[in-house]
Amino acid sequence: MSTSLRLGAIALAIGFSGLANAGTTLTVASFPNFDAAVKAAIPLYKKAHPDVEIKLVSLAIGDHHNAMTTALATGVNLPDVMAVEVGFIGKFAASGGLEDLSKAPYSAMQYKTKFAKFTVPQAMGGAGNLTAMPADIGPGALFYRKDLLDKAGVTEAQLTQSWDSYIASGKKLKAATGSYLLASAVDLKDIYIRSGLKDGEGIYFDKQHRPLVDSPRFVKAFELAKAARTAGIDAKISAWTNEWSEGFKRSQVASQMMGAWLSGHLDSWIAPNTKGLWRSAQLPNHTFASWGGSFYSIPAKAEHKKEAWEFIKFMTLNKAMQLEAFRSLDAFPALIEAQNDPFLDKPIAFLGNQPARKLWKVAADKIPAIAVDKFDPVANEIINAELEKVLEQNKDIKQALADAKTQIARRVRR
Incomplete structure (x- = not known):
């Protein structure tokens, strides 16, 4: 299937529900190559949420996390959605600057069994709160x-x-x-x-x-x-x-x-x-x-928390979007439903046509939490x-x- 046809199919799968407030600009801060998933999502998200503009701000991974550390400490230049590499979750969670997604209105623990078992403990960052939603795993x-x-x-x-x-x-x-x-x-x-x-x-x-x-x-x-x-x-x-x-x-x-x-x-x-x-x-x-893994968080002082949560659910709980990131980035999905897609059986040309994703799925199932x-x-x-x-x-x-x-x-x- 061509990229344009595939993206069109994803848009149909997503539907047109859940419109946000008119004129909302949602700022998403990310880093390469994780930001490519956001770039792929923007036109699809616009079809489902035509009144929401997505502004992507991307910095090199070290610069991004340094900028987010400063933003959380000062409350200045905070995005609505913050991409976080797994190694930084503990630090950010301890800062108290992230929303606890286990509490209302998010109540995200209801989705716990939808993700690879080791991702939710990672997302809690040792703070006892669910501070992030898993997007991809390593x-x-x-x-x-x-x-x-x-x-x-x-x-x-x-x-x-x-x-x-x-x-x-x-x-x-x-x-x-x-x-x-x-x-x-x-x-x-x-x-x-x-x-x-x-x-x-x-x-x-x-x-x-x-x-x-x-x-x-x-x-x-x-x-x-x-x-x-x-x-x-x-x-x-x-x-x-x-x-x-x-x-x-x-x-x-x-x-x-x-x-x-x-x-x-x-x-x-x-x-x-x-x-x-x-x-x-x-x-x-x-x-x-x-080895690694990427997550999305909402800063406690973010301006558009409701819209941020809708976008994060779109990126993490939508099988079609998870698979699109998998196809374009080889970002192994955290969502178990996406891990069970026939796409995993396809050969990888770079690896001599080895169907290596099946091996990675075996590993994902055995990794401890x-x-x-x-x-x-x-x-x-x-x-x-x-x-x-x-x-x-x-x-x-x-x-x-x-x-x-x-x-x-x-x-x-x-």
């Missing part, structure tokens, strides 16, 4: 260059069987092709600290907000990162840098663990020259974890700084984690 996936692995005689099964086999595969790959297995050893830490958790458990803190960073889970995560660095199989490149993109374009990095949405980024702008060479697999060692703490970003920053000392200065792992725990406890008490 089922963790391993993307790898099949051509490079074939050249090294490494199979997908060997790559994913265990963390030790993943590192061993990297050594074999490096010897045969000169390519690094992964961009950064930090990626191993990031995935491992999210593995083996149960519903309700936190990554960095327990339910009493006590740091967990000296636990065996973090020790193993640091050990894996150190093993990768010692083996020389990581390129020492940080994600989202120019060097990171070039590593993929030039076939210098052969795998990346990230959210399922990475496939769309690789295809559209990071490394389109490698189309057909990549494949997707589940994370090594039968691990299932969430992890508790979010408002101090998670603080803990993440401190942990990364200590891991850097382990990798670059050979600091003792247990000492590094003990120091991290002390620093986190000090920051939390402030």
Whole structure:
């Protein structure tokens, strides 16, 4: 179906009910590429709500969240609808500057079972209030260059069987092709600290907000990162840098663990020259974890809350709109109804016509509902700084984690 026909069908599915007050301009603040979903929605929303104008304000993801932090603190330049990446929800929820969507007139908890189970705890941000509605999710996936692995005689099964086999595969790959297995050893830490958790458990803190960073889970995560660095199989490149993109374009990095949405980024702008060479697999060692995710919130001091809520429902609860974002962005839908659409069975040309979305759906169903703490970003920053000392200065792992725990406890008490 062509884009124009598909959009027309969506408009028919949406209908023409729920007109807002005449002359309302709804300001939506977002960031690339999440803003593309809003751009696609504007003409469709106008058909259902002809008296509502949508003004999209988009900034780079860091600039957007910095601007929203300032706006929430000052009450100035607040949008009506605020896009929030999952890593910022705890911070924004703790500020008290967002509407509690679980309360009237929103009563959004009635929709809880419509979304992937781990999204609503994320949306509560550790504050006990529902401060956001989930739009898309990032089922963790391993993307790898099949051509490079074939050249090294490494199979997908060997790559994913265990963390030790993943590192061993990297050594074999490096010897045969000169390519690094992964961009950064930090990626191993990031995935491992999210593995083996149960519903309700936190990554960095327990339910009493006590740091967990000296636990065996973090020790193993640091050990894996150190093993990768010692083996020389990581390129020492940080994600989202120019060097990171070039590593993929030039076939210098052969795998990346990230959210399922990475496939769309690789295809559209990071490394389109490698189309057909990549494949997707589940994370090594039968691990299932969430990587990223996008949400919509309403600032407590927003001018048009009623209209904002209607727009958020349109973006998150409407199957047709969720699927449109999925098609155009590879933004895996949070809405379960959209996850069960036959679209998931379609092959992905960039991934060698692999029907990889079916794998991502399996992962989405297995990801635990992890508790979010408002101090998670603080803990993440401190942990990364200590891991850097382990990798670059050979600091003792247990000492590094003990120091991290002390620093986190000090920051939390402030």
